[in-house]
Amino acid sequence: MKKGDHLFLVDGSGFIFRAFHALPALTRKSDGLPVGAVSGFCNMMWKLLTEARDTSVGVTPTHLAVIFDYSSKTFRKDIYPEYKANRSAPPEELVPQFGLIRQATRAFNLPCIETEGFEADDIIATYARAAEAIGADVTIVSSDKDLMQLVTANVHMYDSMKDKQIGIPDVIEKWGVPPEKMIDLQSLTGDSTDNIPGIPGIGPKTAAQLLEEYGDLDTLMARAAEIKQNKRRENILAGAELVKLSRQLVTLRTDVPLDMPLDALMLEKQDGPKLVAFLKTMEFTSLTRRVADSCDCDASVIEPAVVPVEWGAAAHGPDLDSDTSAPGQPTASGEAAASSAAPVKATAGSATPADLAAARQSAFGSQPIDHSTYVTIRDLTTLQGWITAARETGVVAFDTETTSLDPMQADLVGLSLAIQENGPSPGAAAIRAAYLPLAHKTGRDDLFSDGLKLAENQVPMDAALAALKPLLEDPSVLKVAQNLKYDYLVMKRHGVTIKGFDDTMLISYVLEAGVGAHGMDSLSERWLGHKPIPYKEVAGSGKSLVTFDLVDIDKATAYAAEDADVTLRLWLVLKPRLAAAGLARVYERLERPLVPVLAEMEERGITIDRQILSRLSGELAQKAAAFEDEIYELASERFNIGSPKQLGDILFGRMGLPGGTKTKTGQWSTSAQVLEDLAAQGEPLPRKIVDWRQLTKLKSTYTDALPGYVHPQTKRVHTSYSMAATTTGRLSSSEPNLQNIPVRTAEGRKIRTAFISTPGHKLLSADYSQIELRVLAHVADIPQLRQAFADGVDIHAMTASEMFGVPVDGMPSEVRRRAKAINFGIIYGISAFGLANQLSIERSEAGEYIKKYFERFPGIKDYMEATKAFAREHGYVETIFGRRAHYPEIKSSNPSMRAFNERAAINAPIQGSAADVIRRAMVQVEPALAKAGLGEKTRMLLQVHDELIFEVEDEAIEAAMPVIVSTMENAAMPAIAMRVPLKVDARAALNWDEAH
Template identity: 60%
Template sequence: MAAIKKGDRIFLVDGSSFVFRAYFQSMNQDRKYNARSDGLPTGAVRLFCVKLLQFIRDGAVGIKPTHLAIIFDKTEDTFRREIYPEYKAHRPDPPDELIPQFPLMREAVRAFGLIPVEQGGFEADDIIAAYACQAADAGAEVLIVSSDKDLMQMVRPGVTFYDFESGIKGKPGYRPERRLDRDGVIEKFGVPPEKVPDVQALIGDPTDNVPGVPGIGIKTASQLINEYGDLESLLARTAEIKQPKRRETLEQNAEAARLSKKLVTLDCNMKVDTPLEDLVVPELDAKHLLGFLKAMEFTAITKRVSDLYEVDASQVEADPRLAPDGSATADLLAGVDPDSDEKPAATASAPAKPKTKKDLDLGADLTPQGLAAQRAATAKSAKIDRAAYTIIDDAAKLERFLERAFDGGVLSIELLTSSPDPMVAEIVGIALAIAPGDAAYVPVGHRAGNDLLSGGGLAPGQLPVRDVIARLAPLLRTKGVMKIGHDLKPDITVLAQHGLDVVSFDDIQLISYVLDAGRESHGLDSLAEAHLGHTRLKHGELIGKGRDRVALDNIDITRAAAYAAEAADVTLRLWRVFKPRLTAERMTTVYETLERPLVPVLSRMERSGIAIDRAMLARLSGDFAQTMARVDDEIAELAGERFNLGSPKQLGDILFGKMQLPGGSKTATGAWSTRANVLEELAEQGHVLPERILEWRQVSKLKSTYTDALPTYVNAQSNRVHTSYALAATTTGRLSSSEPNLQNIPIRREDGRKIRKAFVAPKGHKLVSADYSQIELRLLAEIANVPTLRQAFQDGVDIHAMTASEMFGVPVKDMPSDVRRRAKAINFGIIYGISAFGLANQLAIGRDEAGAYIKKYFERFPGIRDYMDETKAFCRDHGFVATIFGRKMHYPEIKASNPSLRAFNERAAINARLQGSAADIIRRAMIRIQPALDAASLSAKMLLQVHDELVFEVPDGEVEKTLPVVKRVMEEAPLPAVALRVPLQVDARAADNWDEAH
C-alpha cells in the first residue's frame, strides 16, 4: 500500500461510541425494524451500515475519505486498569439486545471491504490518537468521527473533530452536525485542545470512573487552567486560590487529579498493529455486501445498494453463515462472538438480571436491611414518565391535590424561582409530588413572553402566588405531613420571605451526604442516575445556553412543568430509597442531630446577613491600589524593566532567565514555575524581587476579591451582605460559604485583618466573635489518648510551649519565641500529615533536621503514631472513618494501587476524624444557640460561621449577658452524647467591628 501523503483524507471512526449511539437511536424507532425474523436484535447494526455507506459514498461535512478506519475497543482490560483498577469499574453492562450486535458490527465492517481495527491492551481512543498524529505528520487531512470528548485533545493543524451526536431533526436537543477545529474546542471546553486533558483531570468522568476533583465543573476547570496555565502549576499554587472550599478540595484531591490526567491523556506514540496505509477505502464489492445485508434482512439498505451499484439483489444469496439458520446465528443469539472461543469481556461476568419482584426474593425480609434493599430494587425497576405529570391551573384542582397530600402524609416540593439567590428570588412555579409518578406543577410567575414586549405581564393559565401560598401554608406548617426536598435550604429561605415556616421535613441531599459522604455526589441528577437509573431533564436543556438562554420566568409552562414535577417525583422516589438506609446503616442519629436541624439555623443566618462599611472598603481599595503602584515601581526598578506582574511566564523569564536566580524549575509546558512556595524560598534566601512580587500578589488579591467585590454583594433591600452556606460540600462535615465567600478572609497579615474591620455592627449593637481555641489539637489529645497533651489542656498550660519543652528540653518559663514557633508548626502540622519536606519549608530548615523533629515528636507522644496507624488500618478495612459522634467519612481510594493516591487518602482519613469531630461540635453548638438565647430572653442574632468561629450581632445592653450564654453552649456542645476528658475553651469578645472582636 502507498504511504500516507499530503492530499489524503483520513476518517478515523470511533466504532465503540458509534455502536452505542446507533443502538440508542434505534430504540426510538419502530420495534419491527430492530430485530430479524428469528429474533436476533439488529437495529443498531442497521443504522451502523447506513452510516458506513454514507461515509464511503458521500463522506461527511463536505469531505470524502481516501482512507477509512473503523476502530473498536477490544477489551476493557487496558493499561489504564493497571494504573487505576477502578477505571471504568462502575460502567453498567451493555443492554441485553446490544450484546449480540457487537460481533455483527465487525462483520458489517468486513462486508464493506474494510478492516475492523482493535488492539488488546488499548482503547479505541489510543489507536485513533496514534493514527491522527501519523496522518497529520504526513500532511494528510484527518477527521475524527466520535462523540467522545476525550478525542478533542487531538485537534491540531490538519486534524478536526466531527461531532456526529447531533440528535434527531425536529426533536429537542437537535443541532446541525459540527466539525470542530481549534476554535470549536475552545468554545466547548474553554481551553485549546492541548489543555483539554488538564480540564478533564479536574472535572473527572463518572462514566469512566475517572475521579477528578469533586465539585469542579467544566466552567470552573477551564477558568483555573487558563489562569494557572496547566494542572501542575494549579496544584502547586493552590494556596493562591481565594475560595476556601475550592482550595481545600484541590489540596485534598491533588493526587486524584494527577491520576485523572494520566487516565484521560492520549499518546501519539503507541505502536499500532494495523498500518494506516492498509485502511484505504476499497472499491466496494457490492455482491459481498448484499450477501451480508440480505442475511440481516435489511430491506431498505439492500435496495439502496442494489440501485447505487446496479446489481440485481435477487440474484445474490444471503450469507449462509449469518442467515437465520446459519452456523453463526445460534452463537450470536447467545451473545457469543462466532469468531471467538470466549464470551465478550462485557458479558462474561454479567449476572442474570431479575425480571420481576418475585425474582428478587426480597419480599420476606422485613429487617431494615431487607426493606432498604427492596426499596432500592423497586426504585430501579420503576419507570418515570414525564408525560404523566399534571399542571394545576385552578384552585379546585389544587385543593383536591393537597387533600390527597394530607391523607398520604407525604409531600415532595420543588420551587422554581427567578433567581438562584433566595434573598431576591420570586416564585415562578411550585412542583408537588405525593407518590411515585403522582406529581403536579403549579405555575404562578411565568411571564407572557419577552418582558420588554409584554410589559412584564403574567402568562394566562396560572394561579395567584398569594393564593397558592395560603393554601399550602397549613400543609407546610403541620407536623402531620412530611415535606421532602433536595437541598431544601434555599426553598425554605424563599418561603420564609413569604412568611412561611416549613415544619417536619427531610432533605434527601443531606440524607445522601450522611450515608455516602466521600464516595458519591449528592446532586439530584447524580442521585437519579445512580439509584433510579434515570436521566433527568437538565437545567441547561430547560433554559438554553448563550444567546438562546431564557430566564426561568419566561420558560413555557409545559416545559417548566416537565422539569420541576420530575424533580419533585425523583426526590420522592429517592427519599423512599434513602430513608430506610438510615436505619439499616445506623445513621439516623447523625442525620437527625447534626444535619436536618441545621437547615433552618443556616437559613435564618443567611436572611440576617451582616453589615459592611462601604466607605471603609473604598478607602482600603484606594490604599491597596497605591500600594500596588508603589510595589510595581519598586519591582520595575529591581528588574530593570516593566513587565506584566500577573504573567507567570514574564515573571519566570525575569527571575530565572534575566536575573539567573537559583532554584528555577520548569513546568510541563516549558515555562518557569513561579508558584508561591518558589517565590517564598527565594525571598527567604534574601532576594528582594521575589519578596516584592509576593507582596504585590497579596495586595492585588485583597483588592480584587474583597475591597472591590464585597460592595457588589450588598442586598438593595436589607443593605447587608448575605452569604450562602452549603452543608453537603466537604467530606468532613465542614460548612462552606459562597456568594460571597466569607470563610477565606486572610487574617495573618495586617492588610488582611483590615478587611474584617469593614464588617461592622449597626448603631446600638456590637459584634461578638466566639472562637474555639485549638479545638483540633484538643481532639487529638482526646481521641489519640495522649496523657501528656491531655493533662496540659486540663491544666490550662500553653500547649505549644509545653510541646517545645518536651521535645527540646527548654524550660517553659522565658522560652524563646522561635523555639515555641517550631513546636507550634509541628503541633498543627502533625494534624494535617505534614512531611519532613513541608516542615522544612515552613521553618526554613534542612529536611533532615525537620525529619528529626517529626521523629522526636512521635517518640515523645507515641499515642499519636498509634492513632494514625489505627485510623489507616480501620479505613483500609471498612472504607471510612468516623467522628466521635458517628458521622462516616468515606475514603474508597485508601486501597488504591497508586502509592501517591493511597498516601493522600491515608492523610485525609487521619485528619478527617479530627476536623470532622470539630465540625460536628460547632454544628451542635449552632443548633442549640437560639433556644439558649430565647430561654435567657436575649435578642442576639447569629450571623456567620467561619470554621471554628461564630459571629453574632448583639444589642449593646445585652452584651454582658450574651457572652457567657454563647460560651457555655459552645463549650458544652458535645454533651450529653460525648463527655470529653479534654476541656473545650471558647474565647468570646465584643467590639464595633469583626477584627476587633476576633
Template identity: 55%
Template sequence: MSFGKGHHLHLIDGSAFIFRAYHALPPLTRKSDGLPIGAVAGFCNMLWKYVTDERGADAPTHAAVIFDHSAKTFRNEIYPEYKANRPELPEDLRPQFPLTREATKAFNIACIETEGYEADDIIAALSCQARDAGGSVTIISSDKDLMQLVGNGVGMLDPMKNQPIGPDEVFEKFGVGPDRVVDVQSLAGDAVDNVPGAPGIGIKTAALLIQEYGDLETLLERAGEIKQPKRRQTLIDHAEQIRISKRLVTLDCDTPLDFTLESLEVKEPDPQVLMGFLSEMEFRTLTNRVAERFKTEAPVISSAPVAPAADGAGVAPKGGPDFPAIDRASYTTISDAATLEQWIAEIREAGHVAIDTETTSLDEMQAELVGISLCVTAGKAGYIPLGHVAGEADLFGGGAKAEGQMDRDAVLKALKPVLEDDAILKILHNAKYDWKILARHGVRMAPLDDTMLLSYALHAGLHNHGMDELSQNYLNHAPQPIKDLIGSGKSQISFAQVPVDKATGYAAEDADVTLRLWQIFRPQLMPNAVTTAYERLERPMIPVLAGMEMAGIRIDPQHLSRMSGAFAQKMAQYEDEAQRLAGTKFNLGSPKQLGEILFDQMGLQGGAKGKSGAYSTSADVLEDLAAEGHDLPARVLDWRGVAKLKSTYTDALPTYVNPETGRVHTSYSITGAQTGRLASTEPNLQNIPIRTEEGRRIREAFIAETGNKLVSLDYSQIELRILAHVANIPALQQAFHEGIDIHAMTASQMFGVPVEGMDPMVRRQAKAINFGVIYGISGFGLSRNLRIPRAEAQAFIDTYFQRFPGIREYMDKTVADAKRDGFVRTLFGRRINTPNINANGPAAGGAKRAAINAPIQGAAADIIRRAMIRMPVAIADLPAKMLLQVHDELVFEVREDAVDDLIATARRVMEGAAEPAVKLDVPLVVDAGVGDNWAEAH
C-alpha cells in the same frame, strides 16, 4: 360491664420491655432492607410469652402496654435539667420504638401513651382508678419509681425474675414502706434522671431520717434539730431543691386519660393481623408458633438481602424500588383550585411530598417565586405555575402574566397548612434554598428530608451531591438541563419567561427525581450506621443556616473603598520592587512572563513546564523559592496576596449588599467539605486572613447596627483538644485541664527547655508541629512552613512522635481502619469515605493524610454544628441573632445591654456541645470578644 371488684388489671411497662430486649439480644437486622429489628424481636417474644402464660386465678381481665410519649414532660417545666444526663439513644434502637407500638397493636393489646406525661404517670393513674373501683392491679415492671404505688390492691411483678414485688420487697429496697418511698427518693435524688435531691445523702441515710422524723415535711421543718452539722446544713440549704425533687419523683395519679378502664378488656389477637406483622418483620419462628397455636397456615416469608454497594463499602446501591420510567410528557400542570385540592388530599393521605421551587435567580434573598412542583408517587408529579409571563416581558419587571395560572398568594395559603404540618414529611433537594424562598412568603416548612444531605451522610468523599449527578449515578437517568429552557450567556432568559408547558416537564421531573432518590437513600441510613449523623448533624442545620443567612450582616462600604485605594498603592509598591529585582518590566499577573524571568533569565532551580509549555509559578513553587532566600518570588507572593484581598473583598463586598436589607447575606454549603466543615460563598466570609493586618482591617468593615454589638465566640484549639482525647495523650490532656500554654508545653517536652523565658521561635516551631501533625504533615511540608532545612523539620517530627507515642498509634490505627473499611468516622458518627486509601502512587499519601485528619477536623465540625443547632432555642429570649460561622467561631449581633447574657448563654451551649453524646477527656474552652466591628470582637 364496668370495671370493679373481681377484675384484674395488668399494666406492662413497655419502655422497660424495649430496653431489656435491646440489651439482652445480639443485633439483628431485617434481611430484606437492613432495618434493625433486634429489640422488636425480643419485645414480641416477651409479649408472646405474656399472652400464652397460664396464670389461673391471676389471669388479667384487662391489660395494657404503656409507653413514654417523648423525652419532654411536665417535669421539664418544673426542672429543665430533668433527665438531661440521659445518654442519646443508640442509633439502631431509635427506629424500633414505633415498631414496638405496632407490635402491641398486632397482639391486640391496648397501646397507651400520653403527650407531656411519662409512662409511669399513666401507670399511676390507671392503678389508682382500678384500686378505687375495687379491682386489683399488677404492674409488670421492676422499675423502682413504680414501687410507691404498691399496696392496697396494687402489686408489681419483676418479669425477668418472675418475682412478685410487695410491701416487704419495697421495704428491703428503700428501708421504708411504699407510702414513704417518695420521701426517700426526694432526699437521695437520682443521678440517672438528674433528680438533684440532697447532696451527700443516699438511700440508707434518707431512710433513717424518714424513719426518725416520720415524713419529709416534718424532717425539713425540724432540720435545725439534727445533731450532725454537715447533714443539718445540707437539709437547711437545699430544702427547696429537695421539695422540687419530690415533685419530680411523685407520680401523677391525676394524669389525664382519654379512655376508660373498660376499654382495656383482654382480647385474643387476630391471628391474620398478628402473623401479618410478624411476617413483615421476617420473624419466621414466632410466625410459625402463632400459626400452630391458632391452627392456621403461616404465610411464606421471603426476604432478599440488601444489595451491596459497587465499591463494597456498604453505601446506598444503585437502582432501588421498581420505579416506572421517567416521562416528562406525563406530568400534570396544576392550574385550578380543584386540582390543587386533590393534590393536597393525596399528600395528606401519603404523609409525604417531594417539593421543588422554580425562581428567577439563585439568590434566595431576591429571587421571585415562579412555580412549585409536587410529587407523591414516583412517576406522578405536578407543577403549579405562578409567575410565568406572556411573551418575552419580565413579569416582575411589569410584564403580563401568562394565562392558566392561579394567584400566588391563594396557592401559598392553600399549601401552607400542608407544608407546615408536622405529620407530613417534605422531601427536597438542597432544602435550604427552597426553605428560604418560601419563608420569605410566610411559609416555614417542617419537617424536612433533604436528598442532598442524605447523599452526603452516606457518600461524603465519594462524589458530589448535586441532583443531576445523583440521578445519573443512582437512577441511570439524566435530567433535562436547565440551559435547554433558558439558554446561556447574553441570550439567557429568566425561568419566568419559559412557556408553562415546557416548564412543567422540567420542574415536575425535579420533584419526581427527588422522591426517587429519597426512596433509595432513606432506607440506607441505618444499615450504614449514619442515622444519628443525618438526624443530629445534617438535617437540623437547614433552618439554622437559613435563619443566619436571612439575617445577614452589615458592612461599611466607605471603609472598604479606602482599603481598596490603599491596596492599590501597596500593589504598585510591590510591582516596582519586583521589577527592580527582575531587572526588567513585566506583568506580575502573567505566569508565563514570570516563569521565563525566574527560570530562563535568572536561572533559578525548580522550574517545570506544564502541558501548555509554560513554567509553573504556583504558590507552592514560589514559596519553595522564597524559602531558599530568593527575593523576587517573595515579592510576587506579597503582590498576589494583596491583589486577592482587593479583588475578593474590598472591591467585591459592596456589590453583595442587598438593596432591600442593606446587609450582606452569605450562603453556607452544608456539603462543602467531606469532614462536615461548612463552606461560605457569595461572598466567601471564611477565608478572610485572621493573622495579618490586612485581614484584620477587612474585618473592621463588618459592623453592628446602632445600639448593638458584635460578639465573637471562638473554640480554643479545639482540634488539638480532640487529638488529645482520641489519641489518649495524658500530657496534652493534663495541660488542657490546667490551662497551660499547650505550644510552650509541647516545646518544653520536645526540646527540654523550660517554659519560663522560652524563645518565641522555639514555641513557634512547636505550634507549627502541633497543628501540622493533625493534617499528617510531612518533613517537607514542615520545612516549607518554618522555612528550615527538610532534615531539621523531619527531626522535629520524629522527636514529636517519640514524646507523644499515642499520636503515632492513633494515626497508624486510623489508616489501617480506613484501608479495611473504606471510610473513617468521627466521634459523633459522621462517616467520611476514603476511596483512594488503597491506591498506589501520589494519591495514596494524600488519602492517608486525609484519613488521619478527617476524624479530628470532622469532630470539631460536628461539635460546632451541635452548638449551632442548640443555639436558636438557647438565645430565643435574648435580643440577639447568630449571624456567621467561620470554622471554630460563631459571630452574633446583640443589643448592647444584653451582651453579657448572650456571652454566658452561648458559651455554655458551645462548651457543652459534645455532651451527652461524647464525654471528652479534655474541657472545651470558648473565648469571647465584643466590639462595634468584627475585628474588635475577634
C-alpha cells in the same frame, strides 16, 4: 397456643423509658455508647426467661413477644392531631438504645413486634385478648397504667423493676376502680403526659368517686345535670365532647392486624453463642458470664457480635420524633411518615432497615421515569386535591422554581409536588408529580410590544400560597426536598416557614461524604440510573439564558415535576439506608436541625461599611501602583505581573535567577515560597512581587468584590453556606466566602474593620481555642495532652518542652514555633516532606522531629496507624459523633495518592469531630439564648469553622456572652463526654476585627 399456655407480652417501648430513668443515667460502653436501658432490658429478659417461676409471676412463659411502638404516627394522631404533641424529644442518650434493644431482642431469639399506625399498647391488647380467648394466661410485662384496662382474671401485669404482679385487686387499690372501668376513669381525667384532654378539676380520686356513684361513664354523662357541685357539673357538661374524644384515645384497640400469629410467639431455645456475642459487645460482663455458664459455652472464645446499630441507631424508636431533637426544630414525624409511605409493607419485626433499603432500591432503582404523566395545576380545586392527597400519604416531595439561584433574590415562579400512590401490590407503587405555575410571563419585552404579561390560567400566587401554607407548615406532613435550605429561604421570604422536612442532599451527604457529589443530577444518575432534563435545555444558557418565569409552562412542567418526582424517588431509596447504616442520628442531630439555623443566618446577613472598603481599595490601588513601577524598573520591562507564566519566564528565563522549580504542567513556579527563597538570597524583585500580590489580592478578592454582594433591599451581605460540600463535615461559605476574610496580616485585618454591627449593637465573636488539638487529645487519649489542656497550659510550649527538654520558662520562640508546626502537622497527617517545607528545614531533620514526637507521644502513632487500618478496612473513617468521611482511593496502588488519602483519613476524624461540635453548638445556642430571654436581642450571623459571630444589642452583651460560651463549651455533651475540656474565648466590639 392452647389452654393453659402462658403468654408474656413485654412492653419494649415502655421498658426503655422506665429503665432509662431508673438506672444510672450514664451507663456507657467503653466507646461512650450509652447502654443503661439496654443493660436493664437484657438483665430483665434473662431473668424472665430463666427464673420467671421464682418471681412474683410464679409461672414460666411458653410464649413471649417484645412489642415496640413503630412510630408516633398512629390512628390516634389522625383523630386528634395534638395527641402526644407535647412530648419532647427523647433524651439524647436514649436514642441509640431504641435500636439496640431491638437488637437485644433478636439476640435473645425473641419476636420483635411493631405495627405501623398502632402503638405498642394496641398490639399488646390485641394479643392479650386473643390469647385469653383461647384460654391461655397472659402476663403483660409493664407497669403502664394505660395497659391496666386489660387486666382480668387471666391477664395480669408485671412490674419487673419492683418484682410485683398486678392483678384486679391491685388496680382497684391503686385507682379506686376495677380494670374494666379504667377507660372511663382515664376519659374523665385525661392524661397530661400524652396531651389527652380531661375534665378540669377532675383527677383520679374524683373520677373514681363519680364512677362509683353513677356506675359508668355513659350513665354519668347522661345524668351529669344531677351533680350537685356547681363547678364540677358545669365542667362535665361543657366537656362532654372532649370526654368522648378522650375515650377514643385511651381505649386500646384489640383489632390490630397481626402479622405474627400467636403460635409464632412460642419460646424457642436460646442461641447461646449468639446471645453471648451480643452481650459481650455491650460489655455486660456479669450477664455475659451468667449466660455463658448457663448455656455451657466459653465466653472467652466467642467473638463480640458486630452490632450494626451504633450511635445513629434507632431504626424506629417510639417518638423518634428526633426532628424535635434540636430545640426549635419542627416536630415532624419524619420516620413515621417515612414508614407510612413505604411501598414495601413494613412487616412486624422482620423488616430491618437494611431489608427496607434493599427493597426500595429494587423498587425504584430502575423504574423508568415517565414525563407524560406529569400534570400542570391550573386551578385551585386541583391544587386542593393534591394537598389532600399529600396529607393522606403524609409525605410530599416539593421543589420551588424561581428567578434566581440566590435564595435571597429569588422570586417564586412555580412549585412542583410529587406524592406516592400505593399501587396494587407492594413495590408497584406509583409516583404522581405536578407543577403549579404561579408567575410565568408571556409576550416580548422590547420597544415594539407592551411588555411582559402574566401568562393565563395560573392559580393566583396569594391563593396558592394560602392553600399550601398549612400543608408546608404542618410538621406531621413530611416535606421532602433536595437542598431544602434554598427552598426554605425562598418560602420563608414568601411568608411560609416549612416544618417537618427531609433533605435528600443531606441524607446522601451523611451516607456518602467523600463519594461523588450530592447534587440532584448526580444522585439521580447514581441511584436511579436516570439523567434528569438539563436546566439549560429548559432555560437556555449563556447569552440565551432566561429566567424561569419566561420558560414555556409545558416545558417547565416537564422539568419541574421531574425534579419533585426524582427527589421523592431518591428519598424512598436513600432514607432507609440511614438507619440501616446506623447514621440516622448523625442526620437527625447534625444535619436536619441545622437547616433552619443556617437559613436564618443567611437571611440575616451582616452589614459591611462600603466607605471603609472603598477607601481601602483606593489605598491598595495606590500602593500597588507604586510597586508596579518599581517592579517594571527592576525587571527592565513592562509585563502582566499577575500572569505567573510571564513572571516565571522573566525571573527564571530572561533574568536567569537560580533555584527555579517547575509546576506539574512544566511552568516555572512563582509561588510565595519560591519568591521568599529568592528574596532571602538578596534578590530585590521577588519581594516586591510578593507584596504586590498581597495588595492586589486584598483589593480584587475583598475590597472590590464585597460591595457587589450588598443586597439591594437589606443593604447587608448574605453569604450562602453549603452543608454538603466537604468530606469532613465542615460547612463551606460562598458568594461571598465569609470564611476566608483576612486576619493574619495588619493590612488584611483592615478589611475586617468593614464588617460592622448595626447601631445599638455590637458584634460578638466566640471561638474555640485549639479545638482540633483537644479533639486529638481526646480521640488518641494522650495523657500529657489531656493534662496540659486540663491545666490550661500553653500546649505548643508543653510539646516543645516534652520533645526538646527545654523548660517552658524562658523558652526561645523558635523552639516553640517548631513544636507548633509539628502539632499542626500531626493534625494534618504529618509527613517529613510537609514539615520540612513548613519549617524550611531538611527532610531528614523533619523526619527526626517526627520520630522524636512519636517516641514522646506513642499514643499518637497508635492512633494514626489504627485510623489508617480502619480506613483501609471500611473505606471510611468516623468522627466521635459517628459521621463518616469516605476515602474510596485509600487503597490506591499509586503510593503518593495512597499517602495523600491516608493523611486525609487521619485528619478527617479530627477536623470532622470539631466540625460536629460546632454544628451542635449552633443548633443549641439559639434555644439557649431564647431561654435566657435573649432570643430577640442576640442573632447568630456567621460561622467560620471554629468561630461564631453574633450581633447583640448593647445591653444584652453581658448576659449573652456566658450563655454563648457555655453552650459552645458544652456542645459535645451529652452525646460525648470529652476527656478534655473545650475552651471558648469571646469578645464584643463594633467591628469584626476588634471582636476577634
